[in-house]
Amino acid sequence: MGRSPCCDKVGLKKGPWTPEEDQKLLVYIEEHGHGSWRALPAKAGLQRCGKSCRLRWTNYLRPDIKRGKFSLQEEQTIIQLHALLGNRWSAIATHLPKRTDNEIKNYWNTHLKKRLAKMGIDPITHKPKSDALLSTDGQSKNAANLSHMAQWESARLEAEARLVRESKIRSHSFQHQLNPPGFASSASASGSTSASAAQLVNKTAWNSATGWSKSSEGSSQTGIIKEEGEQEWKGLGSSTNLPDYKEGMENSFSFTSSLHDMAISMEGGWTPESLRPSSSHVNVGNVMEEGFTNLLLDDSIDRSLSDSGKESDENSGGSGDGSDYYEDNKNYWNSILNLVNSSPSDSPMF
DNA sequence: AAGTACGACAACCGCTGCACC
Protein backbone atom coordinates (compact mmCIF):
# COMPACT_ATOMS: atom_id res chain seq x y z
CA MET A 1 0.00 0.00 0.00
CA GLY A 2 2.51 2.56 1.17
CA ARG A 3 0.51 5.70 0.67
CA SER A 4 0.95 8.77 2.75
CA PRO A 5 -1.51 9.44 5.56
CA CYS A 6 -4.27 11.69 4.39
CA CYS A 7 -4.10 13.98 7.42
CA ASP A 8 -0.42 14.85 7.11
CA LYS A 9 -1.16 17.71 4.78
CA VAL A 10 -0.36 21.09 6.21
CA GLY A 11 -3.37 23.26 6.89
CA LEU A 12 -5.79 20.49 7.67
CA LYS A 13 -7.49 20.89 10.98
CA LYS A 14 -7.46 18.20 13.63
CA GLY A 15 -9.15 17.76 16.94
CA PRO A 16 -12.70 18.34 18.09
CA TRP A 17 -15.27 19.45 15.58
CA THR A 18 -16.95 22.82 15.99
CA PRO A 19 -20.70 23.24 15.53
CA GLU A 20 -19.98 25.26 12.39
CA GLU A 21 -17.99 22.41 10.87
CA ASP A 22 -20.72 19.96 11.80
CA GLN A 23 -23.26 22.18 10.13
CA LYS A 24 -21.22 22.45 6.94
CA LEU A 25 -20.75 18.71 6.75
CA LEU A 26 -24.37 17.98 7.53
CA VAL A 27 -25.71 20.44 4.98
CA TYR A 28 -23.35 19.23 2.30
CA ILE A 29 -24.14 15.56 2.78
CA GLU A 30 -27.86 16.19 2.96
CA GLU A 31 -27.69 18.05 -0.33
CA HIS A 32 -25.18 15.99 -2.27
CA GLY A 33 -24.52 12.79 -0.40
CA HIS A 34 -20.98 12.11 0.66
CA GLY A 35 -19.74 10.85 -2.69
CA SER A 36 -15.99 10.49 -2.48
CA TRP A 37 -14.89 11.20 1.06
CA ARG A 38 -11.54 12.32 -0.16
CA ALA A 39 -13.04 15.01 -2.33
CA LEU A 40 -15.75 16.01 0.12
CA PRO A 41 -13.86 18.41 2.41
CA ALA A 42 -12.90 20.75 -0.42
CA LYS A 43 -16.40 20.71 -1.85
CA ALA A 44 -17.97 21.28 1.54
CA GLY A 45 -15.51 24.00 2.45
CA LEU A 46 -13.97 22.11 5.33
CA GLN A 47 -10.34 22.18 6.40
CA ARG A 48 -10.45 18.51 7.31
CA CYS A 49 -9.29 15.31 5.70
CA GLY A 50 -11.88 13.04 4.15
CA LYS A 51 -11.28 10.39 6.71
CA SER A 52 -12.04 12.76 9.53
CA CYS A 53 -15.25 13.82 7.79
CA ARG A 54 -16.31 10.23 7.31
CA LEU A 55 -15.67 9.45 10.96
CA ARG A 56 -17.54 12.49 12.13
CA TRP A 57 -20.49 11.61 9.94
CA THR A 58 -20.67 7.91 10.73
CA ASN A 59 -20.05 8.25 14.44
CA TYR A 60 -21.85 11.44 15.29
CA LEU A 61 -23.84 13.30 12.66
CA ARG A 62 -25.73 10.50 10.95
CA PRO A 63 -29.43 11.00 11.59
CA ASP A 64 -30.10 7.34 12.37
CA ILE A 65 -27.87 7.21 15.42
CA LYS A 66 -29.21 6.54 18.85
CA ARG A 67 -27.18 8.23 21.52
CA GLY A 68 -27.17 7.98 25.26
CA LYS A 69 -27.14 5.22 27.78
CA PHE A 70 -27.07 1.61 26.65
CA SER A 71 -30.06 -0.42 27.68
CA LEU A 72 -29.74 -3.63 29.64
CA GLN A 73 -30.61 -5.59 26.55
CA GLU A 74 -28.06 -3.78 24.44
CA GLU A 75 -25.38 -4.50 27.02
CA GLN A 76 -26.34 -8.11 27.04
CA THR A 77 -26.27 -8.35 23.28
CA ILE A 78 -22.84 -6.77 23.13
CA ILE A 79 -21.41 -9.11 25.72
CA GLN A 80 -22.80 -12.18 24.08
CA LEU A 81 -21.88 -11.21 20.55
CA HIS A 82 -18.42 -10.32 21.73
CA ALA A 83 -18.09 -13.81 23.12
CA LEU A 84 -18.80 -15.14 19.68
CA LEU A 85 -17.21 -12.55 17.40
CA GLY A 86 -14.45 -11.02 19.46
CA ASN A 87 -13.44 -7.42 18.74
CA ARG A 88 -15.30 -7.22 15.47
CA TRP A 89 -17.10 -4.08 16.44
CA SER A 90 -18.64 -3.37 13.11
CA ALA A 91 -20.12 -6.84 13.02
CA ILE A 92 -21.47 -6.42 16.52
CA ALA A 93 -22.82 -3.01 15.57
CA THR A 94 -24.96 -4.52 12.84
CA HIS A 95 -27.01 -6.15 15.58
CA LEU A 96 -27.46 -2.83 17.34
CA PRO A 97 -28.64 -0.88 14.32
CA LYS A 98 -28.65 2.57 15.85
CA ARG A 99 -25.31 2.25 17.60
CA THR A 100 -21.97 2.83 15.94
CA ASP A 101 -19.06 0.47 16.13
CA ASN A 102 -17.02 3.20 17.77
CA GLU A 103 -19.61 3.74 20.45
CA ILE A 104 -19.88 0.04 21.14
CA LYS A 105 -16.13 -0.30 21.25
CA ASN A 106 -15.82 2.57 23.71
CA TYR A 107 -18.60 1.21 25.84
CA TRP A 108 -16.99 -2.18 25.91
CA ASN A 109 -13.61 -0.78 26.86
CA THR A 110 -14.88 1.56 29.53
CA HIS A 111 -17.71 -0.46 31.08
CA LEU A 112 -18.19 -4.04 30.05
CA LYS A 113 -14.61 -5.20 29.90
CA LYS A 114 -13.99 -4.05 33.42
CA ARG A 115 -17.15 -5.66 34.65
CA LEU A 116 -16.22 -9.02 33.16
CA ALA A 117 -12.71 -8.73 34.53
CA LYS A 118 -14.14 -8.05 37.96
CA MET A 119 -16.15 -11.22 37.66
CA GLY A 120 -13.03 -13.20 36.99
CA ILE A 121 -13.94 -13.73 33.37
CA ASP A 122 -11.32 -13.01 30.80
CA PRO A 123 -12.83 -10.22 28.68
CA ILE A 124 -10.91 -11.39 25.64
CA THR A 125 -11.73 -15.07 25.62
CA HIS A 126 -14.81 -14.90 27.85
CA LYS A 127 -13.42 -17.84 29.73
CA PRO A 128 -13.18 -17.94 33.46
CA LYS A 129 -9.64 -17.06 34.34
CA SER A 130 -7.49 -20.07 34.96
CA ASP A 131 -6.59 -19.07 38.49
CA ALA A 132 -10.25 -18.82 39.31
CA LEU A 133 -10.83 -22.27 37.91
CA LEU A 134 -7.95 -23.80 39.69
CA SER A 135 -8.82 -22.35 43.01
CA THR A 136 -12.38 -23.53 43.22
CA ASP A 137 -12.51 -27.19 43.89
CA GLY A 138 -10.99 -30.60 43.51
CA GLN A 139 -9.26 -31.56 40.33
CA SER A 140 -12.05 -33.62 38.84
CA LYS A 141 -14.39 -30.65 38.81
CA ASN A 142 -11.73 -28.47 37.26
CA ALA A 143 -11.02 -31.04 34.63
CA ALA A 144 -14.71 -31.26 33.76
CA ASN A 145 -15.00 -27.52 33.56
CA LEU A 146 -11.92 -27.21 31.40
CA SER A 147 -13.25 -29.89 29.14
CA HIS A 148 -16.45 -27.91 28.68
CA MET A 149 -14.44 -24.82 27.95
CA ALA A 150 -12.62 -26.75 25.27
CA GLN A 151 -15.97 -27.88 23.88
CA TRP A 152 -17.13 -24.31 23.84
CA GLU A 153 -14.01 -23.08 22.12
CA SER A 154 -14.39 -25.76 19.52
CA ALA A 155 -18.02 -24.82 18.92
CA ARG A 156 -17.12 -21.18 18.77
CA LEU A 157 -14.48 -21.80 16.14
CA GLU A 158 -16.91 -23.90 14.18
CA ALA A 159 -19.40 -21.08 14.43
CA GLU A 160 -16.90 -18.58 13.11
CA ALA A 161 -15.92 -20.76 10.22
CA ARG A 162 -19.51 -21.37 9.28
CA LEU A 163 -20.46 -17.76 9.61
CA VAL A 164 -17.66 -16.75 7.32
CA ARG A 165 -18.82 -19.27 4.75
CA GLU A 166 -22.40 -18.13 4.99
CA SER A 167 -21.29 -14.55 4.88
CA LYS A 168 -19.90 -15.12 1.44
CA ILE A 169 -23.04 -16.79 0.22
CA ARG A 170 -25.35 -14.26 1.73
CA SER A 171 -23.44 -11.09 1.07
CA HIS A 172 -23.57 -12.08 -2.54
CA SER A 173 -27.30 -12.56 -2.60
CA PHE A 174 -28.14 -9.88 -0.08
CA GLN A 175 -26.14 -7.32 -1.97
CA HIS A 176 -28.59 -7.66 -4.80
CA GLN A 177 -31.45 -7.13 -2.43
CA LEU A 178 -29.84 -4.10 -0.87
CA ASN A 179 -28.54 -2.54 -4.03
CA PRO A 180 -30.80 -3.03 -6.96
CA PRO A 181 -29.83 -0.90 -9.94
CA GLY A 182 -29.94 2.73 -8.97
CA PHE A 183 -28.93 2.17 -5.38
CA ALA A 184 -25.61 3.15 -3.87
CA SER A 185 -23.27 0.22 -3.92
CA SER A 186 -22.03 0.56 -0.39
CA ALA A 187 -23.66 -1.86 2.00
CA SER A 188 -22.56 0.10 5.02
CA ALA A 189 -24.81 2.59 6.67
CA SER A 190 -22.53 5.42 5.76
CA GLY A 191 -23.97 6.13 2.37
CA SER A 192 -25.66 9.28 1.26
CA THR A 193 -28.69 10.29 3.24
CA SER A 194 -31.10 8.82 0.78
CA ALA A 195 -29.17 5.62 0.27
CA SER A 196 -28.66 5.35 3.96
CA ALA A 197 -32.34 5.63 4.61
CA ALA A 198 -33.11 3.05 2.00
CA GLN A 199 -30.58 0.70 3.51
CA LEU A 200 -32.06 1.26 6.88
CA VAL A 201 -35.44 0.25 5.59
CA ASN A 202 -33.93 -2.81 4.01
CA LYS A 203 -32.13 -3.65 7.19
CA THR A 204 -35.31 -3.40 9.15
CA ALA A 205 -36.98 -5.64 6.63
CA TRP A 206 -34.15 -8.05 6.98
CA ASN A 207 -34.32 -8.08 10.73
CA SER A 208 -38.00 -8.61 10.54
CA ALA A 209 -37.57 -11.32 7.95
CA THR A 210 -35.00 -13.21 9.93
CA GLY A 211 -36.73 -12.89 13.23
CA TRP A 212 -33.71 -11.30 14.82
CA SER A 213 -35.64 -8.36 16.14
CA LYS A 214 -37.92 -10.82 17.81
CA SER A 215 -35.20 -12.67 19.59
CA SER A 216 -35.40 -10.35 22.52
CA GLU A 217 -39.06 -11.04 22.90
CA GLY A 218 -38.41 -14.65 23.65
CA SER A 219 -39.94 -16.05 20.51
CA SER A 220 -36.76 -17.08 18.86
CA GLN A 221 -37.13 -20.78 18.56
CA THR A 222 -35.23 -21.60 15.46
CA GLY A 223 -38.12 -23.27 13.70
CA ILE A 224 -40.31 -20.26 14.17
CA ILE A 225 -37.69 -17.93 12.83
CA LYS A 226 -37.20 -20.01 9.78
CA GLU A 227 -40.87 -20.13 8.99
CA GLU A 228 -41.47 -16.45 9.56
CA GLY A 229 -38.29 -15.62 7.71
CA GLU A 230 -39.44 -17.42 4.63
CA GLN A 231 -42.82 -15.78 4.69
CA GLU A 232 -41.49 -12.32 5.28
CA TRP A 233 -38.78 -12.74 2.72
CA LYS A 234 -41.27 -13.65 0.05
CA GLY A 235 -43.10 -10.52 1.02
CA LEU A 236 -40.08 -8.45 0.12
CA GLY A 237 -40.77 -8.93 -3.52
CA SER A 238 -37.68 -9.65 -5.56
CA SER A 239 -36.77 -13.28 -5.23
CA THR A 240 -34.00 -13.50 -7.74
CA ASN A 241 -31.48 -14.82 -5.27
CA LEU A 242 -33.81 -16.51 -2.91
CA PRO A 243 -32.39 -20.01 -3.44
CA ASP A 244 -28.99 -18.89 -2.26
CA TYR A 245 -30.50 -17.24 0.71
CA LYS A 246 -32.57 -20.24 1.60
CA GLU A 247 -29.64 -22.52 1.25
CA GLY A 248 -27.73 -20.36 3.66
CA MET A 249 -30.63 -20.48 6.03
CA GLU A 250 -30.68 -24.26 5.95
CA ASN A 251 -26.98 -24.35 6.70
CA SER A 252 -27.24 -21.98 9.56
CA PHE A 253 -30.07 -23.86 11.13
CA SER A 254 -28.27 -27.12 10.98
CA PHE A 255 -25.44 -25.33 12.69
CA THR A 256 -27.54 -23.78 15.38
CA SER A 257 -29.15 -27.05 16.12
CA SER A 258 -25.77 -28.64 16.51
CA LEU A 259 -24.88 -25.96 18.97
CA HIS A 260 -28.14 -26.58 20.67
CA ASP A 261 -27.17 -30.19 21.03
CA MET A 262 -23.92 -29.12 22.51
CA ALA A 263 -25.65 -26.85 24.93
CA ILE A 264 -27.71 -29.78 26.06
CA SER A 265 -24.67 -31.95 26.40
CA MET A 266 -22.98 -29.27 28.43
CA GLU A 267 -26.09 -29.03 30.47
CA GLY A 268 -25.73 -32.72 31.18
CA GLY A 269 -22.14 -32.25 32.14
CA TRP A 270 -22.98 -29.49 34.50
CA THR A 271 -25.61 -29.57 37.12
CA PRO A 272 -28.94 -29.16 35.37
CA GLU A 273 -30.50 -27.42 38.35
CA SER A 274 -28.59 -24.26 37.63
CA LEU A 275 -29.90 -24.18 34.09
CA ARG A 276 -33.55 -24.81 34.77
CA PRO A 277 -36.07 -22.07 35.06
CA SER A 278 -36.17 -21.94 38.80
CA SER A 279 -37.31 -18.40 39.06
CA SER A 280 -34.95 -16.80 36.70
CA HIS A 281 -33.73 -19.13 34.03
CA VAL A 282 -35.76 -19.54 30.91
CA ASN A 283 -35.78 -21.94 28.02
CA VAL A 284 -33.06 -22.33 25.49
CA GLY A 285 -33.56 -19.73 22.85
CA ASN A 286 -34.67 -16.92 25.06
CA VAL A 287 -32.05 -14.24 25.00
CA MET A 288 -33.52 -12.26 27.82
CA GLU A 289 -32.52 -14.56 30.57
CA GLU A 290 -32.72 -12.97 33.92
CA GLY A 291 -30.17 -15.36 35.28
CA PHE A 292 -27.66 -14.11 32.81
CA THR A 293 -28.67 -10.53 33.28
CA ASN A 294 -28.22 -10.86 36.99
CA LEU A 295 -24.91 -12.50 36.53
CA LEU A 296 -23.46 -9.88 34.25
CA LEU A 297 -25.28 -6.72 35.01
CA ASP A 298 -26.08 -6.73 38.67
CA ASP A 299 -23.49 -4.87 40.67
CA SER A 300 -24.13 -7.09 43.62
CA ILE A 301 -22.64 -9.91 41.63
CA ASP A 302 -19.39 -8.03 41.56
CA ARG A 303 -19.37 -8.05 45.29
CA SER A 304 -20.35 -11.64 45.67
CA LEU A 305 -17.76 -12.66 43.13
CA SER A 306 -14.97 -10.85 44.82
CA ASP A 307 -16.12 -12.40 48.07
CA SER A 308 -16.28 -15.82 46.52
CA GLY A 309 -12.79 -15.30 45.19
CA LYS A 310 -11.55 -14.77 48.69
CA GLU A 311 -13.54 -17.72 49.96
CA SER A 312 -12.26 -20.06 47.36
CA ASP A 313 -8.72 -19.03 47.97
CA GLU A 314 -9.10 -19.78 51.60
CA ASN A 315 -11.37 -22.73 51.19
CA SER A 316 -9.96 -25.58 49.23
CA GLY A 317 -13.12 -27.57 49.97
CA GLY A 318 -14.91 -25.22 47.61
CA SER A 319 -18.51 -26.01 48.44
CA GLY A 320 -19.37 -22.51 49.66
CA ASP A 321 -19.32 -19.32 47.62
CA GLY A 322 -16.79 -20.88 45.33
CA SER A 323 -19.45 -23.17 43.98
CA ASP A 324 -21.73 -20.19 43.38
CA TYR A 325 -19.01 -18.83 41.22
CA TYR A 326 -18.81 -22.12 39.44
CA GLU A 327 -22.57 -22.12 38.90
CA ASP A 328 -22.48 -18.56 37.61
CA ASN A 329 -19.91 -19.46 35.03
CA LYS A 330 -22.01 -22.36 33.87
CA ASN A 331 -24.97 -20.07 33.42
CA TYR A 332 -22.82 -17.61 31.56
CA TRP A 333 -21.59 -20.12 29.05
CA ASN A 334 -24.94 -21.67 28.49
CA SER A 335 -26.45 -18.27 27.94
CA ILE A 336 -23.98 -17.55 25.21
CA LEU A 337 -24.86 -20.82 23.58
CA ASN A 338 -28.49 -19.88 23.88
CA LEU A 339 -27.82 -16.64 22.13
CA VAL A 340 -26.06 -18.45 19.36
CA ASN A 341 -29.03 -20.75 19.06
CA SER A 342 -31.39 -17.86 18.77
CA SER A 343 -29.20 -15.44 16.91
CA PRO A 344 -29.44 -14.56 13.27
CA SER A 345 -26.57 -16.41 11.79
CA ASP A 346 -28.33 -15.26 8.68
CA SER A 347 -28.07 -11.59 9.49
CA PRO A 348 -26.64 -9.11 7.01
CA MET A 349 -23.37 -9.05 8.85
CA PHE A 350 -22.60 -12.60 7.91
C1' DA B 1 -9.81 27.02 45.64
C1' DA B 2 -6.19 24.48 43.36
C1' DG B 3 -4.20 20.35 41.94
C1' DT B 4 -4.61 15.59 40.72
C1' DA B 5 -6.70 11.28 39.28
C1' DC B 6 -9.87 9.01 36.79
C1' DG B 7 -13.63 7.91 33.63
C1' DA B 8 -16.06 8.64 29.36
C1' DC B 9 -16.09 9.53 24.84
C1' DA B 10 -14.54 11.72 20.49
C1' DA B 11 -11.14 11.60 17.19
C1' DC B 12 -6.90 9.98 15.11
C1' DC B 13 -3.66 6.61 13.15
C1' DG B 14 -2.20 2.77 10.76
C1' DC B 15 -3.41 -1.40 8.68
C1' DT B 16 -6.27 -4.31 5.63
C1' DG B 17 -9.26 -5.63 1.96
C1' DC B 18 -11.24 -4.51 -2.20
C1' DA B 19 -11.95 -2.34 -6.66
C1' DC B 20 -10.05 -0.39 -10.46
C1' DC B 21 -6.53 0.48 -13.91
Added chain:
DNA sequence: GGGTGCAGCGGTTGTCGTACT
Protein backbone atom coordinates in the same frame (compact mmCIF):
# COMPACT_ATOMS: atom_id res chain seq x y z
C1' DG C 1 -0.85 -10.21 -12.08
C1' DG C 2 0.82 -6.19 -9.95
C1' DG C 3 0.34 -1.41 -8.54
C1' DT C 4 -2.51 2.20 -6.71
C1' DG C 5 -6.18 4.56 -4.35
C1' DC C 6 -10.04 4.35 -1.47
C1' DA C 7 -13.16 3.15 2.33
C1' DG C 8 -13.62 0.70 6.38
C1' DC C 9 -12.03 -1.34 10.64
C1' DG C 10 -9.92 -1.73 15.13
C1' DG C 11 -6.42 -0.08 18.37
C1' DT C 12 -4.86 3.85 20.53
C1' DT C 13 -4.55 8.56 21.96
C1' DG C 14 -6.36 13.08 23.19
C1' DT C 15 -9.60 15.93 25.41
C1' DC C 16 -13.00 17.14 28.51
C1' DG C 17 -15.71 16.79 32.66
C1' DT C 18 -16.07 15.36 37.31
C1' DA C 19 -14.82 13.43 41.70
C1' DC C 20 -11.53 13.39 45.13
C1' DT C 21 -7.72 15.14 48.09
